[in-house]
Every structure is written in structure tokens, then in C-alpha cells.
Amino acid sequence: MSRPMKMIRPAIRLLPGVAGRSEAFEITVDPLRSLGAVRTMSKVLTEQNLNPNVLKLEYAVRGPLVIRAAEIQKEIDQGASKPFKRVIRANVGDAHAMGQRPVTYFRQVIACVVLPELIEKGGYPEDVKQRATEILNAMGGKSCGAYTMSHGIELIRKRVAGYIERRDGHKANWQDICLSAGASNAIKNVLQLFIKCIDGKPTSVMIPIPQYPLYSASLAEFGLSPCRYFLNEETNWGLDISELERARDEGMKSSMVRALVIINPGNPTGQVLTRENIESIIKFAHAHKLFIFADEVYQDNVYAEGSKFFSFKKVLTEMGEPYVKEIELASFMSVSKGYMGECGLRGGWMELVNMDPVVQANLYKAISAMLCPTTLGQTAVDCVAKPPQQGEPSYDLYIKEKTAVLDSLKNRAKMIVETFNKMDGFTCNVVQGAMYAFPQFKLPPKAVEAAKAAKKTPDGYYAFKLLEETGICIIPGSGFGQRPGTYHFRTTILPQPAMLQEMLDIFQNFHKKFTAEYS
Template sequence: LFSNEEIMKMSVLQEINPNVRNMKPLEYSILAGRLSQIKEELRQGVKKPYQEVLDVYMGDPHKGGVKPLSFVRQVLAACLYPQLVNSSKLPADVRQRAQRLLGRCDGGSVGSYTATRGIPETLIRVSEFITRRDGGVPSNPENIFLSPGSQWSLSILHVLLNPESSPRNGVLSPVPCHNTTTMSVTGLGAVVVPYYLSEEQGWELQVEELHRAMESAKGVCNPIALYIVNPGNPDGHVQSRKSMQEVIRFVSERKLFLLADEVYQDYVFGENSEFVSYKRVLSEMGPPLSDTVELASFHSASKGWMGECGLRTGYMELVNLDPAVMKHIFTMFSTDTCAPVLGQIALDLMLNPPQPGEPSYPLYHMETQNIKNTLAGNGKRAVEVVNSLPGLCCQPLEGGAFAFPKVYLPPSFIQKAKEAGLEPDTFYCSRLLDEAGLLVGPGTEYGQKEGTYHIRFCILTSAEIMEEVLTRLTCFHKQFMKDFS
């Protein structure tokens, strides 16, 4: 039945952590392998219908041609190489800012470790930002942790999830959802309990569906947390206050910890959409809810208008946690010393941008407005083009950095995918990559209702790249529909 080698492998794998064994590898790794091959072929002069590959798989604005913000880069460069602080080539406020930020670093160097939760003054700046954003709702710097990215913040689950509990702990998680969350929950030995966002209603979160999901967990696991992404990734929905209030009542009744991934809070462009934080809505609802619902909210330097994904820094704010539990969270975080220092500084800049009257303000304002307008324009244009194509259908986008259209795949194509050993939408993406040089994500990576297929692509790119993405998608898809119908 099995070769000796196969039996060897099975026994080796038997010994590793079964929770890690259960983590489903990313579909991305299949496509990334092909991407490298194609790049290599292009380098070697192999002729293809495109000169270079467009990669809009991830939410990675700089990769998509969005330019970094000058102010942010100038301050960071001056912090790294302080001789620049005295250079007349940099605006005065950049130099002052760099000097002030360096003064908060031990030894005056961004090369020193910081306190575990982050530079104390930066924690205060983060809490002040949150208070401003939430119309005065107070934020305590002691509840804030700077971390190497918002995904990493999810390691708070390591504290909350008890691997020894029986039945296992569960986490209610949206479908579709940013894929690494599911992986993290599985890796920690907990069960992902899917709740489906309603595609027909523009990917709305419906509280009845949360109740259904809780029911579905009976006999399987004991849900202890609800994970929410707002604005949505990959779906682009922005929750209404009313929906958030329902969610808060739900987690309170069911005694669930609320994990709110709010990293796309700046990216809201729907005409009647507005970002409101869970912290704010919770506070507005008053006691007893505002004193009892346990909440963790995430934000990231990878997002906002600067989009500095490479710096790997985010923050987490914890609300209503028991001080005894906070101590254990602190202990767990202290094993990693601290978040990247340049990322901490970037976060400080992101939340405290130049103000009117300061020398850097006009350029900063122009650059961020451009990105804002481009994102809104790209969102509109993507929906328009996608919906003009047969077999593709995209819900209106209100926010976030992605489009997630449904794609109809004919049975003959699904058959071919099976023969290739790939999920049907991964196979679609793989052909799109091969034939049009365009890399997008398959819906199967993010979860979807059985029998439906989707693709995801980043819309936070330059307008030119967005246009080229849509052109390639259009050409490929029209030919695809001809070939398979």
C-alpha cells in the first residue's frame, strides 16, 4: 500500500505538533512557485503576451505602484542616519520630529531595544490618537501593545485558548476572511467556527448567522471568541453602527471575547459608509456592556495611507480585560523583547501626521489625498469593469483594499481543475497568471460558500496599474468564456 519511504515520512510527521500538521498551506505557495518560474522565463527572453507580471495578490500598495509618503520616509531616514538631521535638504519639521523621536530611544539610537509594549511616549501618542478618533472615549496607554504586525497581535489567542479544554475551544471567524487568521487558530489547537457573510447583501454581517454558527458548534467545540474584520478583507464591506451594536449584544450574551481587526479603518470610500470603531460603539452603548465586553482591536503601519508593510509593526488595544489576565499577556509578549523600532516610529508618524502650517503639510496632504482619491477611483472602476464581464459579479465596494468578485466556472473547467489536482478557482488564477501575467488570489484561500468561486485582488495600486490589471483580466476572461462555454 505504502512505500518504505512513505511510511518513514508518516512516522516523522506523526511526531510533530498535530495542530501545525492541521494548518492548511496557503494556495499562494502553489501560485508563487509558478510566478517565480514565469519571472525566470521572462528573464531568459521566453516570449509571452506580456513583458512583466502584475502581482496584486496581497494588500501591498508599494508593490502596486503607490509611492511611499515623503514625510514618513524623510523622518525615518533621519532617525537612521542622524547626520541628516542637520542637513538643510530636509524640511525643518522633519528634522525636529526626528530629533524628538530619537530622544525617546535609549542611547539615542533606533538600534536599541525598547520596552516590551513599545516606546512609552509612542504608547501615549497611540492612545491620544484613539481618543481623538473615537470622539473622546478615553484610551489607557497601559492597554496598548505595539507588535510586529497585526497578525502577530493575534497571538493574544495563545493566552485565551486553552489547549487542554475539552471540548476544544473555538473561534467564530468570518467567511470569507483573511486566510492567516484561520491558520493561526488551527495552529493553536482551536477550532474555526465559520460564519458566512451575506454576499447578496453586499457581504453584510447578519447576527442570525452568528447564532446559527454558535448552534453549529454544539458538540464540536466551545466558542470563546468572535473574530471580525471591519472594513472587510477580502469583501470590502463596511459595518453600520446598528450591525455593530447587534454584534456587541451577541458577544455579551454569549460571553465571547471580541477580536476586531480594524486595520483598514482609513480605507472607506462608499458614499454612505463611515468607519466607527468597536471601542467607540461599545462606549456609546453604556454600562453594563461598556464595562464588561472584552475587546481587542488591531491596527497596522502596513495600512493607513503610508502602507509600510515592510516595517512589520502594528498595535493592539485591549479593553475590559481582567488585570490578572493582562499580566499574563504582558509576560507572553515579553518573550519577544519588542516590536521593530522603525515600525514603532512609523506608527507614531501615521497617527500624528504633519499639521496645517508645518512645512511638510502641503506635500503630505497632497500625497495622501492622491492615494485616497486613487483608491476610491480604483474601487469604482474595478466594480464597473468586473460587472461588465459575463460570469463575473462584484458587490459594491465600501472600503478596504480588495475586490472579491464571484466568478462562474463552467463544469468542463471544474473537471479540468480536478484533473490538474487544483481547486477550481486556484486553477483559474493559475491560468490567468500563465496566460495574462496577472496574479490574483483564489476564493478558496479566503473561504466561500460551497459551489461558489471567487477571486481577490488588491485595489490599492496606482491608477495606471489598476487599469492594466482590469485590461488583462478582461482579455483573459473573455477568451476563457469562449473556450469553456
């Protein structure tokens, strides 16, 4: 028999620290694994030398609450005992994750583009097969696995231009349309153009409060300054020009305010701007020479009686000169929202209006470094930009599915507002559009003190208690911005009707219990 190997304990010796670095250790390991010594040095990247902009970046929609929600769901899946049977993710606008069914036509076209043999063998309608063939013919090697032009397939860009022309009644130039991996990438691509100090001042971008955290996160990432303007909760989250003037005046004291972000329909607030309001915003931007970011990804999601979506492009065009020739605008659309809900496919576009040709060429150059948006996302964009037309085989089912989704969302928007407005200490504005409600609620002083002791914001404390005790995941208003002294949260209207009713019932019981506990 062979003799047992003698185990050698590794010797550990503390090495002197180096200025600005953590201490290192010298470890002598098993000689059979290494004949020499292995030295584990400090990390090249540490919190101390990390890009400070990344450290400042916060994105509430994917923050600590959402991480904890995922952990809780894993615990449930592994048999842990909880006072609830599942996590209800009311935190993010992900329609399919909340049970919405994909539009059949879109998925059939995508299936044929991914697996072209289905064009002949799949038994799909003729218009599906024709559309897939057209898209494949526009791809390199007739394969969705090939790169496309960095700003998207020309055929699809032209169809987006056609969509915009039908929507607005005015011509759109396909060469001013750039396809993207969702609207978020396009927004960040344009924001990057503003990374420059002017007259010794950092650039500032006007963003609404409350706002979608993409903007605050991206501004932090790029080292740009936020110039915050408040929406008016008392007028259903209206946008007052006097507030824009106040915010700009304040921002100009320490920065150069160069751009204005408008989210219409609103996220997280669900308001829909009137045409008159849009006209006044355009006049404000023109007077102060501001570039407009028009985030219009919820343009299909308008529910309230009397509300109607107007694109910024349409309004400025119809305002005539000087606006039609002088306002610089980038508008954004996505297949992630609307009735489509195709978040994971990452398809979107932007239209550029009156951008300096040299700037636009440099924007396209910068975009080319990212190679191209996903071809499946571009395929989904094509289906949105040119959906089935009346008389085509897929039309009836397409209209039925689209109408069912939007009608259901309209009903859920009413359901959620009515429920919150019945709860003690709650006020919730009408959800005119988009996919969210942003109710305000009162917190007992003892709850505020408990939040301070736990080193959480009061609305964050409430949201964590809600998650741990009920499994409902919402996002506190502090993640979006809110007036000091007020507390809100954002919830989606996306849970399917039965689940939404269950969620609201649980929510009401929790709030009664929470209020009694901290009274």
C-alpha cells in the same frame, strides 16, 4: 612528475531500516577527506513526526500561486518567451510593491532616526527634525539599534492613545496599548491566550467566511477550532446576527466558542459595517460572553458614498452599561494599509479593553519573550498616530500626498467593480472600503471537470490558467472560504491606474477565451 592520484569510488551499503524512520546509508568516502566512514542517518524532523498543526496550516495569500508567479517572473527576467511582458501581482495588499509612493514626512523622520546626523545635515523641515529628535531621545542610547520595551516605546504608546481619543472622542489609556510588528503579530499574541480546553472541549473562535487567511492559519497553528460564520453576499457582504447564532450553536456542539473575529472594513470582501450592525454584534458577544477581535487595519480606507468607519471601542463606549464595562475587546491597527502602505516596516498596535489585569500582565509577559517590535516600525506608528498638524512645515505636502492616495484608491475601487460587472458570468459587490474586490463568477461544467482531473479546486484551476496565460496573479476564493457551489477570487485594487486598466483589459480577453474553450 608526481603520479596521478587514484580515485576511489565510494562504497554504498544499505543499512537495515529502523521502525518509524527512513532507511539509512553507510557511505565510505575518499580517504583523503576522511580516514573513517561517514554515516548519514535519517532526519530528526520528518513529515511523520512534524507538529501536525504546522502541516494543517495553509496561507493562501502566500501559497502555490504566488510561488509560481515568482518563478514566472524569474523566467521572464532570464529571457523566457511569454505571451505577456510581466507578472501583475494582484494577489497581496502590498501598496508600495504596486507602485504607491511613500509619504514623504514618514520617510524623512525614519531617515533621521536611522542616521541622526541628517537632523543637522539633511536639510529637512523643522518639524521632521524635532520629531526624529523626540523619538531618538526615547530610545536606549538614542539609537534605533537599541532594544525598546517589549510592548513598545512609552512616548509612542501615549501618542497612539491620543490618536484613538481624537478618532473616537473618548479617553484611551496608553498602558492598554501595545505596539507590535504589524497587526498580525498582535492578533496572534492574543489568540495564543485561548489555547486551552474548557470542560474537555477545544476552544473555538468565530471567524467570517470569506476571511483573511491569517485567522484560519493561526487557529490551525495553535490547535484552535474555527467556528465559521458566512457573510451575506446578497446584502453586500453584510453580517446577519441570525447567522452568528447559527454558527455558534453549531460550534458549541463540539467545541467551546469563546471569541469572535470581526474584520471591518472587510478583507477580502471590502464591506464597511454600519454603526447599527456593530451595536447588534456587541450585544450578541455580550449575550454569549465572547471576546471580540476587532481587526480595523483598513480604517482609513473607506470609499463608498454613505459608508463610514466606526471603531468597536467607540460604539461600545457609547452604548453605555453593561457593555462599556463588560465587553472584552482587542482592536488592531497597522501602518501597512491605509494611505501609508508601509508593509515592510512592520509597525502596528493593539488596544486592550476590559481585559482581566492578570491576563493582560501575562500577555505582556509572553510578548516580552519576543524582545521588542522593530524600532523603525514603531517610528512609522508614531508618524501615523501624530501626523503633521496644520501650520507645521510638513503639513501641506502630507495632506496632499495622503489625499492623492485615498482619492486614487477610491477611483480604482469603482473601476474594478464596474469592469467585473460588465463581464459575462460575473457579479461584484461595491468595494465600500479596504483594498480588495471579491467577485463571484460562473464556471462552465467542462472547466469544473478539467479542474477535478487536474486535482485543483475549480477557482484554483481558473486562477492558475489566468496566471500562466496572462501573468495576472489573483487568489482563488477557496483560499478565503466561500459558500459551497460558488466561485470567487480576491484581487487587490492596488495596481496604479494605468496598470490596473491594462490588467482589466487583459482579464476580460482571458475570460472570453476561457469561457469559449470550456463551453
